[in-house]
Amino acid sequence: MHIPDGYLSPSTCAVMYGGALPFWTFAARRLRQSVGSRLVPLLSVFAAFSFVVMMFNLPLPGGTTGHAVGMGIGAIVLGPWAAMLAISIALLIQALFFGDGGITAYGANCFNMAIVGSLVSYGIYRAFAGHSPLTAPRRVFAAGCAGYVAINVSALLAAIEFGIQPLLFHDAAGAPLYAPYPLRIAIPAMLVGHLTFAGIAELIISAGVVAWLQRAEPALLARSAPNAVVTLGKATASGRESLRRLWVALAALMILTPLGLLAAGTAWGEWSAKQFQDPANRRAIAAASFQTEVPSRAPAGLEKLSTLWTAPFPAYAPPFLKSASLGYILSAVLGTGLIIAACLGFGWGARLLAARF
Amino acid sequence: MFDLNEVSFRYPDAAALCGVTLSIAARQRIALLGANGSGKSTLLRLLDGLAFAESGTITFNGKCLTSAQFEEEAFAFDFRRRVALVFQNPDVQLFNPTVFDELAFAPLQLRWPNDEIRARIADLLQTMGLAHLAERAPHRLSEGEKKRVALASVMITQPDVLLLDEPTASLDPRSRNFMIEYLLDCRGRRTVITATHDLHILEEIADYCFVLHEGRLVAAGAPNELLADEKLLRETGLVHAHRHRHEGGVVHSHPHDHHSPSGAHRHS
Amino acid sequence: MSSRSFLERSLASFVAIIEQAIVAEEFARRDGFLQKLDPRVKLGGFLALIFVSVATHNLAIVAATFFLATALAFFSEISLSALALRAWLPVALFTGVIAMPALFLTPGPALIRAPMITANGLRAATFLIGRAETAATCALILVLSTKWPHLLHALRALRLPRAVIVVLGMTQRYIFFLLRAAQDLFAARRSRIIAPLDGRTRRHLAAANAGVLISRSLDLSGEVYAAMQARGFRGEIHTLEALRMRPNDWLALTLFLAVAVTLFWVGGH
Incomplete structure (x- = not known):
């Protein structure tokens, strides 16, 4: 998901820097008010933490591994504003020293992961956790969802940025100058890896750390829980229960996905299986010198996921590619809007459900 | 120089200091003795204006140390120049990219002219034998070097008062000797207040001691008087009762025995 | 296990x-061409080259930028094996995997029939890999030839x-x-x-x-x-503003920017 240089056109990069800038300034101003001169050491140490957490190589069910970005946990412990700045700094260090993410694409990477990631995970966590006590199992569930959804929204954004490139930037003969895949390929290719591997890694870290903090230091969860019912005493063996609920939700998601796949059938198999490897392995490949436990290929059938996305937008049909780019961007915007609406709806539903407990 | 009157301080989960009253004169060398958790680090922080008494008063040259007082820029700058604290953990204190930047940090905050800063740094690096480390990253140094850089980073402003938190902890004999020599050198020129539980260095670094136990001031006196009071040392956790019997006489042992150079049990 | x-x-x-x-300041300590320059010059220069490689619509210019950067590394005693290990290989693996399908998927006149590879596909894949390699190489050379504290000072120049x-x-x-x-x-x-x-x-x-x-x-x-x-x-x-530009630095900066502008201009649109 760290977009390298050369994937996005300079104008896209400029737009993404432009999009990130107001968030950075606003976040810095907000934090100046709340933490004052503490800001510098707080951000430094927390950026270092984000960097280190991005190094954790998590064993995932099925014998593969994945990395978390730590946006869920960052936003939960520090709030979205500090988290977005800290993760931005960590991304800059990664880009400078490891070439993980490009220099021109830095704005886009920050926008996708640090800014939107932090805001989405914070929003979902707050919505799902509601007024529950700091040590409630529900908070573990909320954290897991927050991490999972946030990283997928980030991936979707990256995919949209990729996807609009071939339409907007190609040479006279029609050869794409930057990321070559249209939205209908880019989106499913990015999301397959994130709905499964990267998403689960983020889920595990977010839910796991919250469960651990509930037992060891519930006070650290207080910042993102202004309305929490205050209870004394630490969590009992509660985390497990909610983790189970989390797995059930995830399993449901995964079952639903192939159902959608069966419904339509076009073959974009080749490329998708290959590209599938990218988000889950990005670091393993980037740091070729160290261990590389990676999913060797995409689960059969998953590559057809792309068809899921063409269904609601018939306007994506190939002839459209060559004509109005406006409609294309509109579709992209619509897609983002749908996702956000879905998140909100999901949060609302969860709150309704929670009210019944 | 410092006057403390009935000073108390609490952390969210525990009391750290309780009704401490003492005063420290200019150019005195003081040791704050106490086991871990006795409140001596907290006391150093209060003396350095990093935390403020919850009840009671601390005055520095007649000015009461409160957060309101530190809002006043002129006072804050003057105080920060004149009072310096060396933290126990150099990893906390050394946060700059190079040793040079580390030394430049304090004078930069105090708005000294850049040329003067450069000259001072060059000078201090020489006298402290750190010149060859100037471009190095502080976190890549050895423990002893780190401690020396930490000391240099506060000595750059030539403070009147030097506060040291466990200056000899986890140092090898050579670095430890350097530290002690340096403190000996300060005699009669600066106020030096050292928090420690290392009894071996006591007589060299202090003319007068305060003993803290569970946040309270329990004793005060010259180093040799206190070292002779075995009962006090035992009760305050500065020595262990059950490790006293050695062949050929009584030797005080304490958690830092293994760091001391051989033959350093001079007080027994 | x-x-x-x-x-x-x-x-x-x-x-x-x-x-x-x-x-590891292994390369930054050496006495090469880039190491002698003010870090701000290097920062500005390499950012300009990265921009050219990303902005140009001409494959030859991407290649020229790549070879220019590599030559600079060579004259700065930065070993090509370090570049290969830390930039070329990882980028080739990562971007290669991503660019490969473009060969077959990009619509356009066919170049090879058997597995159908289109001319546009080849061009698109080359662009992607070329740009990614060039930009990564420039960024890596900048970091390798500059001590971290100096790089920090240089970033100040970006306001x-x-x-x-x-x-x-x-x-x-x-x-x-x-x-x-x-x-x-x-x-x-x-x-x-x-x-x-x-x-x-x-x-x-x-x-x-x-x-x-x-x-x-x-x-x-x-x-x-x-x-x-x-x-x-x-x-x-x-902070102490420690850097001072010398005539050589100005010269190098002018050269860097002149080359970047020329490349960009020659590449045309």
Whole structure:
């Protein structure tokens, strides 16, 4: 998901820097008010933490591994504003020293992961956790969802940025100058890896750390829980229960996905299986010198996921590619809007459900 | 120089200091003795204006140390120049990219002219034998070097008062000797207040001691008087009762025995 | 599975790699062409080259930029094997995997029939890989030829706020502290566990360690803040502006920019 240089056109990069800038300034101003001169050491140490957490190589069910970005946990412990700045700094260090993410694409990477990631995970966590006590199992569930959804929204954004490139930037003969895949390929290719591997890694870290903090230091969860019912005493063996609920939700998601796949059938198999490897392995490949436990290929059938996305937008049909780019961007915007609406709806539903407990 | 009157301080989960009253004169060398958790680090922080008494008063040259007082820029700058604290953990204190930047940090905050800063740094690096480390990253140094850089980073402003938190902890004999020599050198020129539980260095670094136990001031006196009071040392956790019997006489042992150079049990 | 948990293994190798990546000033200490230049010149120059490689619509210009950067590395005693290992190979693997399908998927006149490769596909894939390689090479040469503190000073020239520069410097410094802490945590837990760990336990372990680290990070930031305050820090950042441009630096900067503009202009649109 760290977009390298050369994937996005300079104008896209400029737009993404432009999009990130107001968030950075606003976040810095907000934090100046709340933490004052503490800001510098707080951000430094927390950026270092984000960097280190991005190094954790998590064993995932099925014998593969994945990395978390730590946006869920960052936003939960520090709030979205500090988290977005800290993760931005960590991304800059990664880009400078490891070439993980490009220099021109830095704005886009920050926008996708640090800014939107932090805001989405914070929003979902707050919505799902509601007024529950700091040590409630529900908070573990909320954290897991927050991490999972946030990283997928980030991936979707990256995919949209990729996807609009071939339409907007190609040479006279029609050869794409930057990321070559249209939205209908880019989106499913990015999301397959994130709905499964990267998403689960983020889920595990977010839910796991919250469960651990509930037992060891519930006070650290207080910042993102202004309305929490205050209870004394630490969590009992509660985390497990909610983790189970989390797995059930995830399993449901995964079952639903192939159902959608069966419904339509076009073959974009080749490329998708290959590209599938990218988000889950990005670091393993980037740091070729160290261990590389990676999913060797995409689960059969998953590559057809792309068809899921063409269904609601018939306007994506190939002839459209060559004509109005406006409609294309509109579709992209619509897609983002749908996702956000879905998140909100999901949060609302969860709150309704929670009210019944 | 410092006057403390009935000073108390609490952390969210525990009391750290309780009704401490003492005063420290200019150019005195003081040791704050106490086991871990006795409140001596907290006391150093209060003396350095990093935390403020919850009840009671601390005055520095007649000015009461409160957060309101530190809002006043002129006072804050003057105080920060004149009072310096060396933290126990150099990893906390050394946060700059190079040793040079580390030394430049304090004078930069105090708005000294850049040329003067450069000259001072060059000078201090020489006298402290750190010149060859100037471009190095502080976190890549050895423990002893780190401690020396930490000391240099506060000595750059030539403070009147030097506060040291466990200056000899986890140092090898050579670095430890350097530290002690340096403190000996300060005699009669600066106020030096050292928090420690290392009894071996006591007589060299202090003319007068305060003993803290569970946040309270329990004793005060010259180093040799206190070292002779075995009962006090035992009760305050500065020595262990059950490790006293050695062949050929009584030797005080304490958690830092293994760091001391051989033959350093001079007080027994 | 070896007794060393693989989390720990990945961390241990990462600590080594990171130390190598961030601290090793192996190349920055050498007496080459780039090392002699003011870091601001290098920063400006390489950013310009990166921009050219990303902005141009001409493959030849991408290639020219790549070879120019490589030549600069060569004259600065930066070994090509270091570039290959840290930029060329990883980028080729990563972007290669992504660019490959474009050969077949991009619509356009066919170049080869059997597996159908289109001319446009080939061009698109070459652009993607070429740009990614060139930009990564430029960025790596900049970092390898410049000492980190100098690079920080140079970033100031981009009008980044002082606070950002200071935060960057401190972040780099505390990454080591926390990495070591993480390593110790894994080592400490390993010494108490004999049996090989299943995935579930390892996940728990990772989460617990991340939890410990987060709480330590917060403590640490409080301590560091106290240490900064103790030395007069009041929220405003002051730094020594240590760099001075010499005639050679101006010359080099002019050359860099002239080359970049020429490449961009020659590439045309």
